[in-house]
Amino acid sequence: MTVMAKKFPLVRLGVVGGGQLARMLAPACNNYNVQMTILDPSYNSPAGQVAFDQIEGDLDDPAALQLLCERSDIVTFDIENIRADILIALADQGIEIVPKPSVMRLIQNKFDQKCHYRDSGILTADFTDLSKKSSFSDIEAFGLPCVQKTHTGGYDGRGVHIIRSIDDWENRLETPSFIERFIANGTELAVIVARRASGEMVVYDPVEMVVDSRLNLLDYLIAPARVNANVLKIAQELAKKTVESFATPGLFGVELFLTNSGDLLVNEVAPRAHNSGHHTIEACVTSQFENQLRACLDLPLGQTDLHGCALTANLIGEVGYVGRPVIEGLDQFAKIANSYIHLYGKDECSPGRKMGHFTLVGDDHDELTRRLASIRDVLIIRGDTPQ
Numbered sequence: 478m479t480v481m482a483k484k485f486p487l488v489r490l491g492v493v494g495g496g497q498l499a500r501m502l503a504p505a506c507n508n509y510n511v512q513m514t515i516l517d518p519s520y521n522s523p524a525g526q527v528a529f530d531q532i533e534g535d536l537d538d539p540a541a542l543q544l545l546c547e548r549s550d551i552v553t554f555d556i557e558n559i560r561a562d563i564l565i566a567l568a569d570q571g572i573e574i575v576p577k578p579s580v581m582r583l584i585q586n587k588f589d590q591k592c593h594y595r596d597s598g599i600l601t602a603d604f605t606d607l608s609k610k611s612s613f614s615d616i617e618a619f620g621l622p623c624v625q626k627t628h629t630g631g632y633d634g635r636g637v638h639i640i641r642s643i644d645d646w647e648n649r650l651e652t653p654s655f656i657e658r659f660i661a662n663g664t665e666l667a668v669i670v671a672r673r674a675s676g677e678m679v680v681y682d683p684v685e686m687v688v689d690s691r692l693n694l695l696d697y698l699i700a701p702a703r704v705n706a707n708v709l710k711i712a713q714e715l716a717k718k719t720v721e722s723f724a725t726p727g728l729f730g731v732e733l734f735l736t737n738s739g740d741l742l743v744n745e746v747a748p749r750a751h752n753s754g755h756h757t758i759e760a761c762v763t764s765q766f767e768n769q770l771r772a773c774l775d776l777p778l779g780q781t782d783l784h785g786c787a788l789t790a791n792l793i794g795e796v797g798y799v800g801r802p803v804i805e806g807l808d809q810f811a812k813i814a815n816s817y818i819h820l821y822g823k824d825e826c827s828p829g830r831k832m833g834h835f836t837l838v839g840d841d842h843d844e845l846t847r848r849l850a851s852i853r854d855v856l857i858i859r860g861d862t863p864q
Contacts, residue, residue, distance in 0.1 A: 486511055491516070491553070493553070496555050497555075497823075500822065501758065514530040515531050518533060519533075521824055536558075552567075557584060565578040577723075622640060625637070630652075663736050667731065681754065682701040683713060683716075686732075700788070759836050760783055760786075761781055785838060790853075798863055801824070816848070818834075
C-alpha cells in the first residue's frame with residue numbers, strides 16, 4: 478500500500494468574504510493545519526478575528542482578488558455577491574477556485590438558475606420573466622398570488638415581493654426580475670450536499686426551515702425535518718441531482734418546497750456553507766464546514782450521520798436598539814445541557830441583524846421546541862443604545 482505524505486501547512490486557503498461562514502470554517506482549517514486568508518473590507522471582520530491572515534479590500538476589487546489568489550493555493554467563498562467575471566478570468570490563469578466561478582455566476586442570477594433547473598429536468602415552481610412592458614393583466618394571466626424575485630442581489634428576504642393585488646403590483650420591485658408560483662402553506666426544507674471533483678458526494682439529513690414572517694428570515698430549523706421517511710429520501714435524491722447538475726466540487730445548500738400535494742420543488746441553491754447546516758457542528762459526525770474544506774482539498778468526504786435530533790435558532794438583533802452588541806441571559810443559557818452558542822463577533826448590532834445562533838441537541842423534536850421557548854425568554858442580543 479502506498480501512503481501519500483503531505484507537508485505542512487497542507488494548503489493556503491483563500492476565502493472571499495470574512496463573515497460568519499468563514500469564521501465557522503476556521504476551526505476546520507486549524508484542525509487540518511490549513512492557513513486561511515480572507516478578503517474583506519472590514520478591519521475587524523468576524524472571520525478576520527480568527528483567520529491566519531486578512532487582506533483588507535473590497536470583494537469586487539480586481540487587485541485585491543488577485544492578491545488573495547497569489548497568497549492562496551485554493552480559493553473559496555463565504556458569500557456569492559461577488560465579481561464572478563474577475564474570478565473566471567483568474568481561474569483561466571490556473572487559479573484553483575472552488576466551486577467553479579462559472580457556476581457561481583449562474584447561481585448569482587436567480588432567473589438563470591431557474592432556467593437551469595427547468596433545462597436539467599429538475600422540478601421547480603413555475604416561473605416567467607418580467608419585462609418593462611409587463612402589466613398587471615400579465616400577472617393575473619400567470620396566476621395570483623405570485624412571488625416577484627429580482628434576478629440578482631436578493632438574499633435573506635431581500636429582493637422578494639409577494640403580489641396578491643393591483644396595489645402590490647404598483648409597489649413592485651423596479652429592477653430586472655421574474656415571477657414564480659406562490660407555494661401556499663408549503664413546508665420549507667433544506668439539504669446540505671458536499672461534492673468532490675471526482676464526483677463523490679455526501680448528503681445530510683433534510684432539515685425543516687421555520688421562517689420569521691416579519692423579517693422573512695430563518696427563525697429556527699429542526700433536524701431531521703418533521704416529514705415521513707419517504708419524503709426525506711426523495712429530498713436527498715433531488716438535492717444530489719441538483720448539485721450534480723453543476724458538475725463542480727464544493728458545498729451547497731439546496732432549498733426546497735414541499736407542497737400540500739406532496740411535491741418537492743427546488744427553490745434555490747447557495748454555493749457555500751448555509752445556515753441550514755449550522756447544526757452539523759455539534760449534531761453530526763462531520764460538520765458542513767469540515768466537508769466544505771474536504772471538498773476544497775479533494776479529500777474523502779466525512780460521514781453525515783445525525784446524532785438524534787437538533788434545533789438551531791438565529792440570534793437576531795432586538796428591535797429598538799442599535800450600537801455595540803449587548804447579550805442578556807448568557808449565564809442562564811450556559812446552565813442548559815446540550816446547548817451550544819455561536820456569536821459571530823460583529824461590531825454593530827441593529828434590529829433584525831444576524832448576530833449569532835444557538836443549537837440544541839436532544840432525543841425528540843418536542844423536547845427541543847420546549848427548550849427553545851424557555852431559552853427565548855432569557856437570551857437576548859441587542860445594541861447598547863435605544864433608538
